[in-house]
Amino acid sequence: MPLRITNILRPVEEPESELADYLMQRLKLRAGDILSWRILRKSLDARSRRSMKFVYSILVEFPPKVQKSLEAKNENDIVSYSPQKFKEPSSGSVPLDHPPVIVGAGPAGLLAGYYLALKGYRPVIIDRGESVKQRVKAIREFDRGGELDPENNYLFGEGGAGCFSDGKLTCRISGPDVDWVLQRFVDCGGKESILYEHRPHLGSNKLPLICRNLRRRIEVLGGSFRFGCCLKTLQIENRKIVGLKTNQGIMPTSQLVLAIGHSARDTYRMLHEQGVPFRQKAFQLGLRIEQPQENINKQNYGKPEYLKILGAADYSLIAPGQRDLFTFCMCSGGYIIPSISEPNMFCTNGMSNSKHDSPYANSGLVVTLEPEEFGNNHPLAGVHLQQKYEALAFELAGKNYFCPVQTAEDFLAEKPFDPSRLLECSYRRGAKPIDLSPLLPPQIISALRLGMKVMDEKWRGNFLKDAILVGPEMRGSSPVRIERDRQTREVPEVSGLYPVGEGAGYAGGIMTAAVDGLLTAKTIAANFAPLQV
Numbered sequence: 001m002p003l004r005i006t007n008i009l010r011p012v013e014e015p016e017s018e019l020a021d022y023l024m025q026r027l028k029l030r031a032g033d034i035l036s037w038r039i040l041r042k043s044l045d046a047r048s049r050r051s052m053k054f055v056y057s058i059l060v061e062f063p064p065k066v067q068k069s070l071e072a073k074n075e076n077d078i079v080s081y082s083p084q085k086f087k088e089p090s091s092g093s094v095p096l097d098h099p100p101v102i103v104g105a106g107p108a109g110l111l112a113g114y115y116l117a118l119k120g121y122r123p124v125i126i127d128r129g130e131s132v133k134q135r136v137k138a139i140r141e142f143d144r145g146g147e148l149d150p151e152n153n154y155l156f157g158e159g160g161a162g163c164f165s166d167g168k169l170t171c172r173i174s175g176p177d178v179d180w181v182l183q184r185f186v187d188c189g190g191k192e193s194i195l196y197e198h199r200p201h202l203g204s205n206k207l208p209l210i211c212r213n214l215r216r217r218i219e220v221l222g223g224s225f226r227f228g229c230c231l232k233t234l235q236i237e238n239r240k241i242v243g244l245k246t247n248q249g250i251m252p253t254s255q256l257v258l259a260i261g262h263s264a265r266d267t268y269r270m271l272h273e274q275g276v277p278f279r280q281k282a283f284q285l286g287l288r289i290e291q292p293q294e295n296i297n298k299q300n301y302g303k304p305e306y307l308k309i310l311g312a313a314d315y316s317l318i319a320p321g322q323r324d325l326f327t328f329c330m331c332s333g334g335y336i337i338p339s340i341s342e343p344n345m346f347c348t349n350g351m352s353n354s355k356h357d358s359p360y361a362n363s364g365l366v367v368t369l370e371p372e373e374f375g376n377n378h379p380l381a382g383v384h385l386q387q388k389y390e391a392l393a394f395e396l397a398g399k400n401y402f403c404p405v406q407t408a409e410d411f412l413a414e415k416p417f418d419p420s421r422l423l424e425c426s427y428r429r430g431a432k433p434i435d436l437s438p439l440l441p442p443q444i445i446s447a448l449r450l451g452m453k454v455m456d457e458k459w460r461g462n463f464l465k466d467a468i469l470v471g472p473e474m475r476g477s478s479p480v481r482i483e484r485d486r487q488t489r490e491v492p493e494v495s496g497l498y499p500v501g502e503g504a505g506y507a508g509g510i511m512t513a514a515v516d517g518l519l520t521a522k523t524i525a526a527n528f529a530p531l532q533v
Contacts, residue, residue, distance in 0.1 A: 003070060005023065041057035103256065104127060110125070110218070112259065127226075132159055139164065155475075169200040203355070241495065269380065276482060281477075285474035286472070299315075299459055314361075322447075330363035334362055348403065366476060379480060403470050404432055411469050440472055481506070
């Protein structure tokens with residue numbers, strides 16, 4: 001059994017390739033005493049701006065005599081390592097007359113589809129949007145001033161919203177299911193280091209290729225895709241799924257995975273009308289701040305060489321208060337992008353490529369809004385609140401999908417805005433200077449103004465220096481949750497209907513959505529027999 005050696009602190013200037021030599025010196029070993037090694041975990045200790053270190057956890061194999069000697073030392077940082085195994089259920093025995101259908105080709109849908117295809121269930125994955133290649137084309141046309149395609153955009157299509165929104169893989173969960181998902185991303189083109197980095201990041205420029213490769217692997221394994229295929233209604237008989245109606249016709253199935261994403265609002269409405277149980281859920285909303293990346297680098301790095309070694313600096317801040325304000329989806333070296341799925345509405349998001357090479361940094365500044373603040377008890381009240389402010393943002397910014405923008409200084413001072421003032425912004429389509437305060441509920445605006453001052457004080461006036469604000473920012477999480485049974489993962493009232501991912505209210509990012517989809521795929525596999533070819 002290999003040993004895990006933890007709390008290895010090394011200067012960031014030291015390359016990973018020298019870790020074995022360091023271990024030899026630290027453990028007083030001779031050549032040949034280390035048979036093999038690999039990094040389990042790598043994070044950054046940035047407490048000292050001028051003496052930054054990487055913190056490693058390393059898995060090492062030793063000859064038996066050496067290992068026995070090291071174990072006898074009984075050091076806390078050297079322990080036997082027995083990793084948790086990825087649990088795979090035995091295939092069930094209940095036959096399926098039709099393949100499982102997965103609605104949505106985002107992280108939850110793709111990873112559920114991958115597992116089911118791997119186990120012989122030949123899933124059919126449908127998405128209202130188009131393939132990655134067609135999405136890229138539509139997004140470029142929109143960014144240049146073209147029309148919004150409500151079915152094929154930054155949010156809908158192969159890869160889901162995550163495909164064009166930064167590619168962060170950070171999550172608060174860990175274990176073999178997370179490792180399994182990360183390995184699938186590596187298999188499909190992600191860099192090996194995402195397996196052990198503390199804050200893994202794929203990059204918006206890498207995700208389209210990874211999503212395409214996932215699709216191709218699923219197809220080779222017997223799964224299939226239908227793009228431009230939008231769910232219209234469920235077919236339910238005796239409280240069981242028997243099929244679904246789409247714009248491309250009727251599809252029979254007894255196992256339907258809903259991985260619809262957090263922006264399929266018309267689908268929410270249809271499901272609610274068909275009796276699928278929803279409940280309100282707290283969600284985050286606010287604005288997005290954009291600063292010169294150079295300012296962030298100067299704040300974080302005490303040596304100029306750190307920039308070359310570590311790349312564009314990032315941050316994670318919280319301003320405690322009656323309503324905590326916190327940063328969300330920080331994109332170093334990134335761009336402001338739209339998060340739009342409906343005509344005549346506007347919402348913001350951020351992205352960054354794998355090299356983080358834009359001169360801008362941006363991050364969400366968000367506050368949590370509780371269900372009792374939504375305005376009424378309708379299950380979709382949070383969605384209605386989002387639509388209200390997104391429609392207002394579209395109108396006030398000129399009704400052309402320009403980005404509403406205001407300097408942080410003017411926002412805090414509540415100064416009258418100058419409509420002729422041109423503000424530099426990374427949003428490609430164009431920006432419109434306006435007063436941002438009408439774009440969010442008053443209590444959120446108040447929390448933003450209080451919290452931003454606290455954050456700026458923490459950075460001694462450098463956080464808001466040369467900063468602009470855009471908004472609104474309110475698609476970071478779903479304001480609804482579709483009820484499901486904890487054990488069966490099905491909607492209690494409808495057998496064979498499985499809500500998963502962000503759109504169902506059970507995830508908050510690429511990784512948690514992907515793992516949620518995987519867990520549901522395992523559940524289906526445990527209950528039903530693979531399809532006969």
